[in-house]
Amino acid sequence: MIIVTSGAAYLDMDAYAGCIAYAEWLNLCGQPARAMSSAPLNESIPQPLRQGLKGLEAPGPVGSDAVFVLVDVSNHLHLDPLVELARVVEVIDHHPGFEAFWAERLGPRADIRRIGAACTQVYERWRDSGLLAQMSRDSAQLLAAGILDNTLNFTADICTEADRLAYAALARHAGLDRQWPGRYFAQCQRQIEAQLEQALLKDLKVLEADSNLPRRFAQLTLWNAAELLEQRRPLIEEVLGQWGEDWLLNLISLGEGRSYLLSGGVGSAQQLDRLLECRAVNGLRCLERPILRKELLRLGLAWRAPPNLE
Incomplete structure (x- = not known):
């Protein structure tokens, strides 16, 4: 028996869909x-796509002859607890850092390579085997959603042409129209809004001082962040401000094609002023393209204080 699984902390849509579709292909x-x-599902998997878990099983006895395939994870320190490292027989991932280990x-x-989504790698197994026509509509829809989520609707710098081609083929197979991405991300946003405080805390990273960014940095991916800011900004500021004013929230607004950066106190604003040309209005910056936390972190780590000329 082959057990297809992923990481320990949570499953996002890329891992969730990849595990399910790859197990279907193997069978x-x-x-x-x-x-x-055994990991919880995060907000990138809206309720309509998790009903009945769509073929994902809770952990149970796997047998002494079972082997493991890892999807969307290659860090051997953060695998699902059910995995026995010595019995891993395949890895499908797009996160760098552990290529030599595996x-x-x-x-x-x-198979660890630079690509937008592990779902694209799983799709390619189906395509190259000539079995794509036999893929279930459910799996095609899940893989398509995984590609959308991980590439931020094809706006992320990790997105490749392979991701675009995979999505197009999967959308045709699943019968997804051009408005489906917006509906998918809107479903994710409703799920986030229903438990906003938990969503903010779940994706809150505590950074080191050399990041040159606010100490606490949260990020949410939405379809329309302007609406959320208008309606829920006081709650956001209360949740992220409970440790003080040194915080930052990146609201990725895919439907608007931009990012909103909401910061805490004056010190947090000054850190962003050093890195970005976009200035804040009432503590809020509006960038004219989506930006990921890791991109801002790269900017912060690369920043050097100007020399003291006195």
């Missing part, structure tokens, strides 16, 4: 497989 190829995870153990069965 179709005559290799008995089950998609299984290449030594698995050789070509460690």
